[in-house]
Amino acid sequence: MSTLIPCIIAGGAGTRLWPVSREAMPKPFMRLPDGESLLQKTFVRACGLEDVQRILTVTNREMCFRTLDDYRPLNQAGVALDFILEPFGRNTAPAIAAAALHVAQKYGEDAQLLVLPADHLIQDLDAFAQAVARARKLAEQGWLVTFGLVPSHPETAFGYIEKGPALVNGGHRVARFVEKPDSATAQAWVDGGLHLWNAGIFCMRVDSLVQQFQIHAPQVLGAVDSCLERSRCKSGDQELQLELDPEHFALVPDISIDYAIMEHSEQVAVVPCELGWSDIGSWQAVRQLCPADSQGNRCTGETVLHDVNNCYIDSTRLVAGIGLDDLIIVDTPDALLIADAKRSQEVRLIAGQLKLQGHDAYRSHRTVSRPWGTYTVLEEGLHFKIKRITVRPNASLSLQMHHHRSEHWIVVSGMARVTNGDETFLLNANESTFIKPGRAHRLSNPGVIDLIMIEVQSGEYLGEDDIVRFTDIYGRAPKSSTAKRP
Structure with a gap:
């Protein structure tokens, strides 16, 4: 059978789970009561499938390093990791089209793509593996296979799939996709036995999927293909990152895979299943x-x-x-x-109200993840801000400069290597340095334990956009300050 490549789609804001889920740290990264995130559970579930050697993840480029933080402790088998990094969200059709074109180019048009939302909980892993096996047989015949969940109760918050004629391997042709029903309709559908919850999980051969894009959504496929041609890719021994070009990705239509393909194609099948599933939607x-x-x-x-x-x-x-x-x-x-x-x-x-007000609590937490570690805003007021900064061993902030603020760094624990203007030196616990406005500076951790320090900012403007980035070991593009003097 064709190579199977799970594709984890990790995005969205998860607004019904605010204040834990936020735009910069959305629902897939939420820790459940057992300590694991939904993203980690999805990754483990994908790794546990037979013959999986590589996993593709489509996510926002700002979340790549946090995603790796979730994956690495669990990747005991050394599964290779591919990333498609979006500059901003463009719904599921562009994400899946990019995944299909990427897989076709790198691993062959006969590969099978298993699309998995990163923010769902599946508790019956054996039933999931069996459903994937049935779906793969149908996908090999050219079907675009979706997973339909046998409803346990009349639910008005989900879309439904109506089963059509039965197919071999335990599947059905899809008669139609239907929107969220009212309570009476939902009860009638549950009683009738023909309707399944739409889980947003798919298994498809790449060549079949691309063909259906060409027929039903050529504008999406063409725009994504044009974007991929202009996107940059970097790779290592076990990891590949494809960063989509922002200018051309902005031209891609914002549309879901259901609206773009599934509701129009004659090649859609559904595999009914009971997986112990929850979308953890509230x-x-x-x-x-x-x-x-x-x-x-x-x-x-x-x-x-x-x-x-x-x-x-x-x-x-x-x-x-x-x-x-x-x-x-x-x-x-x-x-x-x-x-x-x-x-x-x-x-x-x-x-939604917080977003309209431009309130930062919609977007981010006080603790913010960065490729090198985290920072936490401890206190702030007029012309000052105090942060706790944690830098991982062998990690480094970018070489940067600020126009409107000075910074005072005090090491709490660990060792810091500091670049301050023309000088580079080491600081130990209870030692400090002062960074003047306009002076290039960098902080790194040469040690084997976390570096923890307190940063006191002073100035007339303390926004995160007051930064000129010169060099960065994580490949983040140089950044010019857009901050304006208040």
Whole structure:
């Protein structure tokens, strides 16, 4: 049978899981109660399939290093990693078209692409492997195969697939894709047995998929192909990164694979399956993953509760509650969510309001991941900002300069190699240096343990866009400051 290449699609904002899921750290990176992220679970699930030697991931280029951080501890078998890095989101059709063209060029047009959303939970791995095996047989015959989940209840938040005539290998021709129904229609579909939940999981031979793009969405395929021709690629022993050209990717239509191909093609089949699946689409769904106490409360973190029932509480600090019932309480260092559990789907409205207001809590957390480590904003006010910076061993920030701010660096633990203007020197714990505005500087960690330091910024403008990047070991393009004097 043809080579199988799982393709993990990792994107989206996961707004119904705010304040943990945010634009710069979306739902796939959320840690579940067992400590693993949805992305990690997807990666392990893909690695566990028979004969998988390579995994392709399509994600935002700003999330590549965080994705690698999730993959590397779990990649015991040394599976090769390909990345297609998007400058911004363009929905699933462009992402899958880019994956198909990339795989066709690198690994052959007869390869099979298994498209896996990174933000779904599948608990029955044996059933998943069996469904993939059935789908691969259909895909080898030229079918575009989607996975249809046997509904466990009438659900109005999902799209459905209507089964058509039966095919060999346990599949069916797709009669039609249908949008989210009302409750009465959903109940009728569950009772009728012809409708399945649309999981957004696909298995397809690359040549069959490209052919269907040529027929039904040639503008998407052409624009993606043109973009790939102008995109840069870098590779190592076990890793390849294809960074899509921003200018040409902006010309690609923003459309889902369902609207572009699946709803129009005559070559779509569905494999019915029961996988212990959840899209973890709300805090109610997350709550079900935690064990309940005698009062029906499910808590992560330290709590002191009196007359509290049926609540979900997730916090890194002590939470005290009195006289509460059926609430969702999610506390992060910079935002607190309190919601009626029955209305947890409406959390996306709060995230939407924050985005409209330009509030930073929509986009990022106080702790921000970078290729070299993390930084956490501890406190900020007029003309000052204090950060805790953690730099991994042998990692380095870019050589850079700021127009409007000075920086004072104090080493807390580990060793720092500092470039400050024309000087390069080492700093140990409890030593410091001062960086004047306009002076080129770089921070790196030559040691074998994490470097932890405090940075105190002072100046009339402290935005992250006040940076001129000269060189960078991670291949990030040189950056000119766009900051304007306030």
